[in-house]
Amino acid sequence: MKPLSCVLSGEKVEIVEIRGGRGLVTKLLNMGFYPGVKIAVVSNNGYGPLIVAKKEIRLGLGFGMAQKIFVKE
Amino acid sequence: MKKKIKIALAGNPNSGKTTVFNNLTGARQHVGNWPGVTVEKKEGSFFYEGREFDIIDLPGIYSLTSHSLDEKVARDFLLEEKPDVVVVIIDASNLERNLYLAVQLLELEVNLVLSLNMIDLVKKKGMKIDMEELSRVMNIPVIETIANKGKGMDELKAAIKSSCNQEKAVTFKIDYNNDIEKEVEKLSQVLKEKKILENYSRRWLVLKLLEQDENILEKVKKLEDKDEVTNKITETITKLEKHFGYDLETAIVQRRYAFLRGLVKECCTHVVGIKERKEITDKIDQIVTNKFLGIPIFLGLMWASFQLVFTLGSPLADLIDAFFGWVGEIISLGLTALSAPGWISSLLVDGIIGGVGSVLVFLPNILLLFLIISVLEGSGYMARAAFIMDRVMHAMGLHGKSFIPMMLGFGCNIPGIMAARTLESEKDRILTILVNPLMSCAARLPIYTLFAGVFFARHQGLVVFSLYFMGIVLAIVVARIFKSIFFKQEIAPLIMELPPYRLPQVKSVLIHMWEKGSLFLKKAGTIIFAGVIIIWVLASLPPGVEYAAKESLIGKLGSLIAPLFSLAGFGTWQAAVSLLFGIVAKEIVVGTLGTLYGVEGIGLKSVILQQFTPLSAYAFMAMSLIYVPCIAAIATIKKETNWKWTALAVGYSLILGWIVAVLIYQIGSLFI
Structure with missing residues (x-):
């Protein structure tokens, strides 16, 4: 398990756990990003926000948020 | 009925x-x-x-x-x-x-x-x-x-x-599996017995309570006989979470999505391979959100936009200007021939044509500006701009999403202020609102275009761009300062969907441009018109005074405040009243100067050339950019926040505008 912020562009991972403030977790869950979902990292510069993809959805995520989302290969 | x-x-x-x-x-x-x-x-x-x-x-x-x-x-x-x-x-x-x-x-x-x-x-x-x-x-x-x-x-x-016409019939139900369903059933019974919040569907209510929806929990906590229910809910949540080994809300969301995944699988068939549109979007994103290219591309786009607004807009604006000049002359000649009283000619030519006309001239620039904003909005780039700027914004104490209200502010600050509603944190939202008036709106464009055209004709685009840029830099500085005084806690992280790129719809782009253009025309016909008439009246009174002389009422009013601006290089009474009336609507700054300076035959531009130097003109433009939001923007800030924040927005901008204008003039004077 590692934070999403460490995943390189182009890699596909599965969400395991989302930590962080309750409101933001709820928001992500309802947007369809919940534990068990497979996502692809479209772009990760190593700082600044990331783009992740779940099927048709492209989501911009702040780096701080990405550090709180834990994923596995 | x-x-x-x-x-x-x-x-x-x-x-x-x-x-x-x-x-x-x-x-x-x-x-x-x-x-x-x-x-x-x-x-x-x-x-x-x-x-x-x-x-x-x-x-x-x-x-x-x-x-x-x-x-x-x-x-x-x-x-x-x-x-x-x-x-x-x-x-x-x-x-x-x-x-x-x-x-x-x-x-x-x-x-x-x-x-x-x-x-x-x-x-x-x-x-x-x-x-x-x-x-x-x-x-x-x-x-x-x-x-x-x-x-x-x-x-x-x-x-x-x-x-x-149909009676509501509940026949749809997601099966959340036995473990959850059993508890939902039990809690429903409790709510039914206690007759709690009966205006909502009971099953929905229970699910929301189990998801710990704050708003619904709040409602339950307000009830008199709440303890048994809240205890029951907490008990159930603890029990189920122990059973799952993780958060119940997650479990509910997962099962809802699991149902939908099944449903979508059942209803959708892929005839051909997928993903064509998305691939294009991802390819564009790889370039425009690239860590080295992202910000340069953004700045390049902005630069190109301003060039377009000016190089394409200004010749058209000149045509309209010439037209009003010609109409003014005809009216003036006609009235002289009819031997009408001098004040009628003055009202029509100095007041209305000089004042309203000098504002209307800028219609082409304003249409082009909104055309560009509308294309940016329609393409999907707007969300990317926020994405690219997230890190920069963060460093300055703002949220990435704050950038969208700022971009909209270039059109008009009112939608910009409203757009801050999408920010999840109240503090981020208020901060975004407070700095929004520093974004140069379309109403300030006539001021820049007029002065930059007269004093910096060869570098008009660059000079105006520098003002927009100054607005952004100041917004960042002000945000940083306010953040450290009023909103010390962490900024909420960015979570924002990036829509697929689309070609902007020609129809909706044109409609948007036209709506904004007609709004501008309407403003010219109402508030600017009224402002100009008031200025003309004040410039013609008391009876017998020479029109727009220092001894007129408006001259006296302006003379009272003008000394405040002498350090900034524009201490004339005309400049002072134009700023004063500009609070009503920023276009009136130009309208006022047009009314007061547009004395027959000479023309606004040549008078400005005598009254200002390039340096004081630049200081004046900076002042117009920063000082006090217009009345409509102030009212919107009040509506979206409270009096305290509104007073702060008005107060800081006035002081900041003065300081910046004085600094520009004083430091500039050392070199020129």
């Missing part, structure tokens, strides 16, 4: 609700390709088969739990106003997530009609959706629509009409 029927349009952000709304009502509400264009509910109506339907367009939401002000507007309406029918606009290319909202509304037991929007894009991708199956499983009417081409609207109206 039959009762009017109330219909709400709900759906995920950017699914096309406002486009459907415009189609149904004939309205021209603003649309764009980024999440959060609509932040306020908009009402309209239509007639169908002899009945009137009231229709309310709501801001986009992902669920019935709200995280920001715009979402709260939508949620509150759906929960409290009890519309007769809710039309859920579904982005058909993203069924699963869009249906997620629909099933929650079904759990709330409202009459639903599904509009499968953008169905053409789905078909183009080689996907087929089995509408009948979808309609059968969810037990609601499903209509195919292509809102931007106006297709499917009659069918939608028919479905709405027949749906509102």
